[in-house]
Amino acid sequence: MANKPSFPDTPRYLAKWAAIYMEPILNSGERITIGIAAVGMDGAISVRPTLNLEQLKCVYGKGGIELLNSATFCLGLIEAHLRTTNLFDWKPTVSGILVGEVREAAGNELSSIIANAMRLTASFSHGAHELTESNQLMVVAPTITREDNWINIVKQNVRNTKPDYYRYFNTEMHLERGLPTVFDYVGARYAANLTEIPSGNANKLKNSLNSSRVKLWTLARLKDLWHTTQNCELIIKHPPLRASLSASAVDEISDVIYQLREESNAEGLSIFDVVSAEQASSRILEKELPTG
Numbered sequence: 001m002a003n004k005p006s007f008p009d010t011p012r013y014l015a016k017w018a019a020i021y022m023e024p025i026l027n028s029g030e031r032i033t034i035g036i037a038a039v040g041m042d043g044a045i046s047v048r049p050t051l052n053l054e055q056l057k058c059v060y061g062k063g064g065i066e067l068l069n070s071a072t073f074c075l076g077l078i079e080a081h082l083r084t085t086n087l088f089d090w091k092p093t094v095s096g097i098l099v100g101e102v103r104e105a106a107g108n109e110l111s112s113i114i115a116n117a118m119r120l121t122a123s124f125s126h127g128a129h130e131l132t133e134s135n136q137l138m139v140v141a142p143t144i145t146r147e148d149n150w151i152n153i154v155k156q157n158v159r160n161t162k163p164d165y166y167r168y169f170n171t172e173m174h175l176e177r178g179l180p181t182v183f184d185y186v187g188a189r190y191a192a193n194l195t196e197i198p199s200g201n202a203n204k205l206k207n208s209l210n211s212s213r214v215k216l217w218t219l220a221r222l223k224d225l226w227h228t229t230q231n232c233e234l235i236i237k238h239p240p241l242r243a244s245l246s247a248s249a250v251d252e253i254s255d256v257i258y259q260l261r262e263e264s265n266a267e268g269l270s271i272f273d274v275v276s277a278e279q280a281s282s283r284i285l286e287k288e289l290p291t292g
Contacts, residue, residue: 011106014041015113018088018103019121020078022071023096024060031098033122034071037078039086040110047079048114050122066207069214076217150237150277151184151194157281165288173222181218190231190287193219194280197238197256199249209256212236216260220267231287233270236260240275 017038021031037047051071056064074097081090088102100121107113118125159166171186184194193215197208212234219232236257241250257273264271274280 011108013109013113014104014106015039015044015110016088016102016104017113017117019100019117020047020075021098021100022067022074024067027096032124035075035078036114036117036122037075037082037088037099038110038114038117039082039088040113043086044110045079045082045086046110046114047075047082048118049075050118050125052124055124066210070210073210073214073217076221080220150196150280153277154194154281154284157278158284161281161285162289165284168288173225181221183218183222184215185284186222187284187288189290190233190284191219191222192233192235192284192287194235194237197236197253199239199245199253202252205252205256209259212256212260213263216264216267216269219269223267223269231270233272233283233287234260234264235280235283236271236273237277237280238273238275 015038017036019033020035020037022034023029023031033050035047035049035051039045049071051068053064053068056067058064060067074092078090078099082088088099090099092098103117105113105116107116155166155169158169165187168185168187171183173181173183173186183191185192195208195212195215197212198204216234219234223232238253238257239245241253245253257271261271272283274283
């Protein structure tokens with residue numbers, strides 16, 4: 001008598017997942033999938049990026065780094081929300097982000113469900129289905145430009161006063177598996193990232209806001225890693241809000257600072273705004289030098 005055909009067992013691990021979308025051009029209606037968020041039946045949480053930096057560079061040029069870092073920032077917010085609530089009811093605080101339809105799926109484990117979700121929803125994830133350590137949330141250091149020269153002045157000013165503090169700049173730390181994250185300053189008592197809000201067109205302000213949010217997000221993760229109230233701060237340099245700027249330029253810069261301050265308060269972080277590299281270096285020395 002012939003044996004009856006056998007069928008593979010039905011996967012018993014269940015999970016809910018949703019694709020996370022971003023508009024690369026704000027209010028354009030165009031969307032790309034930047035990540036997959038999933039919650040397993042056992043409460044396991046996973047948020048995996050789907051973007052590939054090399055592919056983004058081919059499509060968007062240097063703007064690919066900014067896009068990747070903006071996506072990383074948003075996925076970090078979603079991951080923090082899911083770890084608190086396990087619910088896909090996150091309301092984006094960043095324009096141009098959308099949580100897709102929540103779907104149920106079965107698989108052998110959470111990672112296999114996410115890999116299949118990538119195949120279904122994310123063209124940029126081609127070749128990333130194995131979910132290796134490189135598929136973690138990480139920030140890519142942007143190419144240094146002339147606008148970053150003020151940070152070099154900050155470093156030199158601090159070095160002139162306290163030479164041994166120079167080693168605290170450009171500190172690499174592993175917040176997750178994968179590549180390390182670079183912080184502008186991590187000392188014994190104080191950590192800071194430095195960012196600049198320029199005066200200029202809307203695109204410059206948008207890019208500056210996005211890169212500042214990434215620096216804010218990495219500080220929040222550092223604060224979580226330390227499990228301490230050690231001071232973590234975002235130092236923002238902006239043009240003097242004087243009569244030399246138009247009223248609309250002053251309003252735009254003030255609005256960016258306000259948004260960052262609101263987001264930093266939500267993360268339990270501080271913001272300190274300055275108009276010069278000298279003020280920024282004085283702030284670092286003030287916070288780092290022992291009192292008494």
